[in-house]
Amino acid sequence: MSKKEQIIKESIQLFSDYGYEATSMTKIAEQVDIKKPSLYAHFKNKDAIFYSAVKQVTGEYVDFVLTTIDQTKGQTSKDTLYNVLHHAYTNEYQTEFLGEFFYRFVLFTPNEVEAQIKPLIKRSEEKLESALIKIVEEGQANREIDATLSSRIVLRNYLFIFNNLDVDVRYYSLRGSELEQYLNDIWSVFWRGVKN
Amino acid sequence: MSKKEQIIKESIQLFSDYGYEATSMTKIAEQVDIKKPSLYAHFKNKDAIFYSAVKQVTGEYVDFVLTTIDQTKGQTSKDTLYNVLHHAYTNEYQTEFLGEFFYRFVLFTPNEVEAQIKPLIKRSEEKLESALIKIVEEGQANREIDATLSSRIVLRNYLFIFNNLDVDVRYYSLRGSELEQYLNDIWSVFWRGVKN
DNA sequence: GTCTATAGAAAGATAGAC
DNA sequence: GTCTATCTTTCTATAGAC
Numbered sequence: 001m002s003k004k005e006q007i008i009k010e011s012i013q014l015f016s017d018y019g020y021e022a023t024s025m026t027k028i029a030e031q032v033d034i035k036k037p038s039l040y041a042h043f044k045n046k047d048a049i050f051y052s053a054v055k056q057v058t059g060e061y062v063d064f065v066l067t068t069i070d071q072t073k074g075q076t077s078k079d080t081l082y083n084v085l086h087h088a089y090t091n092e093y094q095t096e097f098l099g100e101f102f103y104r105f106v107l108f109t110p111n112e113v114e115a116q117i118k119p120l121i122k123r124s125e126e127k128l129e130s131a132l133i134k135i136v137e138e139g140q141a142n143r144e145i146d147a148t149l150s151s152r153i154v155l156r157n158y159l160f161i162f163n164n165l166d167v168d169v170r171y172y173s174l175r176g177s178e179l180e181q182y183l184n185d186i187w188s189v190f191w192r193g194v195k196n
Numbered sequence: 197m198s199k200k201e202q203i204i205k206e207s208i209q210l211f212s213d214y215g216y217e218a219t220s221m222t223k224i225a226e227q228v229d230i231k232k233p234s235l236y237a238h239f240k241n242k243d244a245i246f247y248s249a250v251k252q253v254t255g256e257y258v259d260f261v262l263t264t265i266d267q268t269k270g271q272t273s274k275d276t277l278y279n280v281l282h283h284a285y286t287n288e289y290q291t292e293f294l295g296e297f298f299y300r301f302v303l304f305t306p307n308e309v310e311a312q313i314k315p316l317i318k319r320s321e322e323k324l325e326s327a328l329i330k331i332v333e334e335g336q337a338n339r340e341i342d343a344t345l346s347s348r349i350v351l352r353n354y355l356f357i358f359n360n361l362d363v364d365v366r367y368y369s370l371r372g373s374e375l376e377q378y379l380n381d382i383w384s385v386f387w388r389g390v391k392n
Numbered sequence: 393g394t395c396t397a398t399a400g401a402a403a404g405a406t407a408g409a410c
Numbered sequence: 411g412t413c414t415a416t417c418t419t420t421c422t423a424t425a426g427a428c
Contacts, residue, residue: 018307019306026422040422045423104304107299107363107366110218185353186356191389222404231414236405242405
């Protein structure tokens with residue numbers, strides 16, 4: 001791994017744990033085991049490091065979810081939707097590393113860099129939504145999902161769970177069987193609400 | 197309003213807008229129209245201001261929701277649950293002022309003050325949950341809500357919406373008829389999922 | 393690319409006069 | 411209670427040697 005890649009990797013962890021302002025250039029340099037001024041040989045300033053971190057996390061996040069969708073396809077829409085949700089929330093890498101960072105800065109972007117990173121986040125959302133709406137519409141064509149509900153409403157409810165379950169997982173520190181229980185409680189009511 | 201109350205009021209706004217670290221004592225002093233050192237005549241340090249701000253917001257938030265529950269009682273459980281949700285999200289004061297602050301620091305508490313403020317938040321949650329579980333159980337006794345679902349699952353799903361709708365409202369900047377539409381889309385699937 | 397040294401600004405907090 | 415002046419620390423960032 002190049003020094004530049006190391007800097008991005010360690011800064012993602014620090015930004016996740018402490019937030020934007022409370023992560024100093026000194027701390028990042030310590031984690032990478034170089035001195036602070038050396039960072040400026042790789043990045044113009046702190047904002048540039050943050051931008052690269054966001055870019056990497058949003059990219060990996062989208063890749064992770066799209067890959068999951070691909071791998072669970074070919075089942076019923078119900079199974080696909082459930083498995084995508086389940087896999088996303090039982091994968092260590094996603095929940096521990098990507099999720100923490102992603103949600104921290106999706107919800108509360110530092111004002112200095114908001115204009116730069118909003119488009120990155122927006123684009124990643126659009127990619128996921130267009131993949132998921134297809135599955136919903138297939139489910140309606142199959143008569144698994146109630147076709148009197150618009151696909152937009154079903155998708156909105158699914159995304160509401162997909163995005164916000166993360167908030168609860170973090171807040172209640174849900175893991176293992178507790179997480180499994182929580183996920184099933186939310187999923188079961190959602191499915192009763194949309195099934196045919 | 198005393199100077200102390202003014203300081204708390206203005207600091208809530210600043211912490212909401214900029215976060216904990218990016219809100220400086222100088223900025224707070226400017227908003228209150230005094231000089232920075234004068235703040236220390238009212239509060240020991242910055243953490244103490246933040247603690248008072250959290251205490252006030254959590255208190256007002258709980259009062260707001262409990263009052264809303266009281267005012268909408270005496271209807272069917274369905275109407276009460278819907279109206280509490282609706283009222284909470286169409287009230288300017290709640291969404292613009294309390295909500296922004298509350299969720300910012302519920303989700304991402306500054307590490308310096310985490311130990312102090314977690315109990316405040318925990319207590320406010322418990323109060324709301326114990327008021328809402330009663331309404332769910334009444335609804336099951338009335339046969340409005342499916343009694344084969346445990347009241348815990350129904351409450352969990354309701355709170356999932358109640359707490360996390362705020363995240364989406366802020367993220368998508370939902371207002372007016374858009375907010376109304378969003379709320380109804382989420383509510384309608386929830387209610388289909390729990391009704392008898 | 394990495395370092396030492398340092399500039400320059402801003403942060404939280406205190407001393408002490410009024 | 412409020413102020414001016416100041417301390418101390420820490421921050422981002424740069425200059426310039428190697």
